[in-house]
Amino acid sequence: MVKKELVSTIVSPLGTMNVLSNNEVSLLQDTNQGGLYPLFRQCALAVLNCDETSDNPYNVMEEFDSFDIRIVQEHRGLKLELINAPGSAFVDGRIIKGIRQSLFCVVRDILYVSSELKGSPRFDNGDSTSLTDLVFHILRNAKAFLPKQLPNVVVCWGGHSIGQGEYKYTKKVGYQLGLRGLDICTGCGPGAMKGPMKGANLGHAKQRISNSRFIGITEPGIIAAESPNPIVNQLIIMPDIEKRLEAFVRFGHGIIIFPGGPGTCEEILYLLGILLHPDNEHIPFPLIFTGPSESVGYFEQIDRFIGNTLGPQAQRRYNIIIDDPREVAQQMKSGLDKVTRFRRSTGDAYYYNWLLRTEEIFQAPFEPTHESMEALQLDRDQPAHMLAANLRRAMSGVVAGNVKRSGIDLIRARGPFQLSGDPQLMEDMDQLLGSFVKQQRMKLPGSVYEPCYEVVHKKV
Known part of the structure; x- marks a missing residue:
């Protein structure tokens, strides 16, 4: 192994x-249980x-166990002060500017959530409107909003x-988006989160766009497995996956x-669940599934699963x-024009x-x-948007x-999580997850995958 x-x-x-x-310094360096330092x-x-x-967070923490900040x-x-930091973040002894920028975004977001929002009675009451406001x-604290700019942020999931x-x-799709002056927002990691940014970067360069935005939205639970790629020039760390997902659909x-x-x-089901709510049927939100010809089977499987579980309306x-x-x-550009007209007619913010x-x-x-996974209501005896949730x-x-x-x-x-529910629905889920395993979509290529789940076809 190379050191x-x-x-x-x-x-x-x-x-x-x-x-x-x-006080903020004390918070960041608090090593006690529940303190901010480990995060x-x-x-x-x-x-x-x-x-x-690697997408195993333990590998990263063990490999750099002597790292301190x-x-x-x-x-x-x-x-x-960085102590025993990964050398790949430096060029000739100087930290790469994009990485340095993201490093201080970590400080900003962790402190803001902890010191300004966490435990606040305004945001801690579980009210839906308050959580959206959070x-x-x-x-806003991350300066993500450009109030006068027409809708042009395309979220890319994958x-x-x-x-x-x-x-x-x-990358090819990102390039076409970049040629049309569109900004890119992703989960900020590798693979399908990095490719669109690389392509759009070239498209923006050809169009002489100097204020390109490549926004990466992540959360602490996933960041170690999906490190932010260095093309991201605006990193935002949300407190958890639910707020991360809501940030995507509110901001994009x-x-x-x-x-x-x-x-x-998970992202697809989250978005469809929101769009299927009766109150959201009239709101334009362009949504495109795409891939090369080799991905036809993948999208056929996804489309079949959505049709079998959430129905034709989804x-x-x-x-x-x-x-x-192209x-x-x-x-997408045509869809964003519809979004612009709708926001203008309703007075909603761009x-x-x-x-x-x-x-x-x-x-x-x-x-x-194990308890919360087994207790999930996975049957069709509920509205489509609730089943999606x-x-x-x-x-x-x-x-x-x-x-x-x-x-x-x-x-x-304790072994794998168990998923149980409606027999036909469980059969559909088993086939979908099984296809992810066969196509090596559960872990990075070359990794040996041991399922963390078991699909139970009948509730006991």
Whole structure:
């Protein structure tokens, strides 16, 4: 095994985060149980280790177990001391600017949520409107909003574990989007999250666009397994997966979905669940599934699963385009024009989709445990948008068991999660998850996958 280069140095901020109070420093360096330091260290290491190819968070933490990060307070402002940091974050001893920028985004978002929002009676009452407002405040604090800019943010979802053909296709789509002046927002990791940004970067360069935005939205539970790629120039860390998903649909103006695994399926179910709510039927939201010709079978499987579980009304909310990047970009641009006209006619903000109705089941944090997974209501005796919410939680549990430390620990201790419900629905889910395994979409190629779930076809 090749020993990784380690670098120890002190870095100054890049951006507006340049001073901290004594209390904020104490919060970030609190190593007690429940303190912020472990979270701060984990997220900082993920940003610094952007060239990591493993999606197992334990591998990263073990490989750089000597890494440490400390706050340096000087009369001139804030600095960070990095001890035994991954050498891949540096060029000739100097930290890469994009990584330095993201590093201070970690400081900004972790502190803001902890010191300004966590425990606030305004946001801690579980009320749907308050939770939507909380997401707004985190995005605003990150300076994500450009109030006068017409809708042009395209969210791209897709798997971190995709083949080279699919990855190259995501770059081609991103290039066509970039030529049309559209900004890209993804989950900020590798694979289908990185490709569209690389392609759009070239498209923007050809159009001489100098203020390109490549927004990456992540959360602490996933960041170690999907380190932010260095093309991201605006990193935002949300407190949990539910607020991350709501940030995507409130902040983005349209969504393109590339091939992926259970995480991508979770995103699809979340979005369809919201769009299927009767109050949201009239709201335009362009949604396109796309991939190269080799991905036809994947999208046929996804489309079949959606039709069998959520019905034709869900299938009508998206278009499937195979192997045609230009058509994807043209349809998305046309869809964004409709969004612009709708927002203008209703008075809704260009920068945040306030009108979308989101019920608490899509917002309340779901902690995957053996008990909570087994208790999920997975049957058709409920409205389609509620079934989508429960199916989304099932997929969230599979993601946790695959790549999140908390989920991996539970699987190691107690074995696979069990999913049970309506027999036909369970058969559909079993086929879908099985196809992800066969296509190596559960883990990075080359990894041996041991299922973290069992599908039980009948409730006991």
